[in-house]
Amino acid sequence: MKELSQAILNSKKSKIRKLFDMLLQSGPEAISFGIGQTDFTTPAFIYDGIIQALREHKTLYAPALGIPQLRKAIAEKFRNENQLSWIKTENTIVTNGGSQALTLTYAVLSNPGDEMILSSPNFISYYYLADYFHIKCVEVPRQEDYSPNIEMIKEKISSKTKFILINSPNNPTGYVYSESEIKAIVDLVQDHDLYLVSDEVYEKFLYNRAVHISPGSYPGMDERTITLNALSKSFGATGLRCGYIGASLPIIQNMEKYIQYTTAGVNHPVQYGAVRALKQSEKMNFPDIIERYNKKRIFCVKRLRELQFEVVEPQGAFYLMPKLNQAWKMTADEFSEDLVKEQKVACVSGTAFGSFSENSLRISYATTDEKLEEGFNRIEKFLKNRNLI
Ligand SMILES: Cc1ncc(COP(=O)(O)O)c(C=O)c1O
Numbered sequence: 001m002k003e004l005s006q007a008i009l010n011s012k013k014s015k016i017r018k019l020f021d022m023l024l025q026s027g028p029e030a031i032s033f034g035i036g037q038t039d040f041t042t043p044a045f046i047y048d049g050i051i052q053a054l055r056e057h058k059t060l061y062a063p064a065l066g067i068p069q070l071r072k073a074i075a076e077k078f079r080n081e082n083q084l085s086w087i088k089t090e091n092t093i094v095t096n097g098g099s100q101a102l103t104l105t106y107a108v109l110s111n112p113g114d115e116m117i118l119s120s121p122n123f124i125s126y127y128y129l130a131d132y133f134h135i136k137c138v139e140v141p142r143q144e145d146y147s148p149n150i151e152m153i154k155e156k157i158s159s160k161t162k163f164i165l166i167n168s169p170n171n172p173t174g175y176v177y178s179e180s181e182i183k184a185i186v187d188l189v190q191d192h193d194l195y196l197v198s199d200e201v202y203e204k205f206l207y208n209r210a211v212h213i214s215p216g217s218y219p220g221m222d223e224r225t226i227t228l229n230a231l232s233k234s235f236g237a238t239g240l241r242c243g244y245i246g247a248s249l250p251i252i253q254n255m256e257k258y259i260q261y262t263t264a265g266v267n268h269p270v271q272y273g274a275v276r277a278l279k280q281s282e283k284m285n286f287p288d289i290i291e292r293y294n295k296k297r298i299f300c301v302k303r304l305r306e307l308q309f310e311v312v313e314p315q316g317a318f319y320l321m322p323k324l325n326q327a328w329k330m331t332a333d334e335f336s337e338d339l340v341k342e343q344k345v346a347c348v349s350g351t352a353f354g355s356f357s358e359n360s361l362r363i364s365y366a367t368t369d370e371k372l373e374e375g376f377n378r379i380e381k382f383l384k385n386r387n388l389i
Contacts, residue, residue: 066094098230120354174314
């Protein structure tokens with residue numbers, strides 16, 4: 001038989017999936033710190049919109065760009081919440097979750113031989129999509145506090161660089177870019193005639209005084225920025241598969257072609273729920289959610305420090321990325337696999353998130369307080385059984 005696509009053959013099964021497979025075999029007492037979704041689910045005001053759309057038989061194809069009401073609501077959201085004053089309805093497209101927003105972005109920007117730059121560790125799909133679209137992913141290690149190394153990013157820019165990709169608040173580190181870091185990236189993009197991809201799916205998850213800044217709001221960034229977002233994290237709606245993009249008209253027009261010939265649009269009734277989500281987002285009561293998540297975040301930082309991990313306190317998203325104590329002489333792959341086998345607790349090894357985090361774990365605290373407490377007690381037991389603490 002002839003060989004299948006090399007780009008896909010060479011991409012390994014996601015470490016997160018492998019971990020979940022192991023966890024599934026662990027039975028009911030398994031605890032997952034591996035999951036990238038909230039512990040709350042989609043509220044009724046959103047799914048009522050979907051149910052009503054179903055009753056009205058909105059089950060034929062939707063327009064490839066998305067239904068006009070939703071595109072209008074997306075444009076309003078970008079203007080009001082993200083200060084992207086240049087965005088009109090025509091600058092938007094509805095996608096199958098944040099994941100398809102990323103796929104479309106890579107599809108319209110990449111030519112074979114091009115390069116893209118990101119800071120590692122970073123979200124798993126960015127690396128695989130680069131292979132699928134035959135674009136070289138140039139990784140720049142984050143600094144000790146997980147901030148971007150702007151000088152090194154600048155050094156890595158070449159005539160082949162097509163775009164810089166940022167994700168703030170970040171999965172897996174929880175890092176939130178400061179205003180000066182966003183400005184520095186914007187300057188690099190403008191000085192070197194690049195595009196900037198800004199993945200903002202965690203924009204609502206901010207702690208202390210952290211603020212989210214959309215780089216597309218800077219003067220001159222309208223042609224250069226692709227801003228992507230999704231209902232998944234903010235609205236507890238990972239299963240609805242609804243995301244969206246704001247970008248310049250030529251970019252949106254090319255994305256429309258790609259959607260037409262690949263997925264032929266996004267789930268039609270779900271888009272009516274998404275209109276309600278964006279137009280009535282105050283019903284989510286984000287301050288309450290953030291207060292709850294902030295308590296979980298503080299608890300995890302405290303427990304990890306007690307257990308002698310090295311921790312950078314995250315300011316956003318719902319992840320922490322602690323480093324294993326060097327004295328333990330364990331890799332994160334070993335730690336993660338042994339922990340799930342012995343204590344039935346799943347934490348993802350840092351090796352899933354690029355080249356510079358082989359001694360780190362990603363912990364998601366988007367779970368109940370009881371599970372957090374029990375999970376950390378089991379990690380303590382795991383370390384004590386090995387006389388590591
Ligand atoms: C940074 C980041 N971007 C995009 C996505 C994809 O989101 P969705 O579930 O909407 O496809 C995720 C999901 O975990 C993510 O963490």
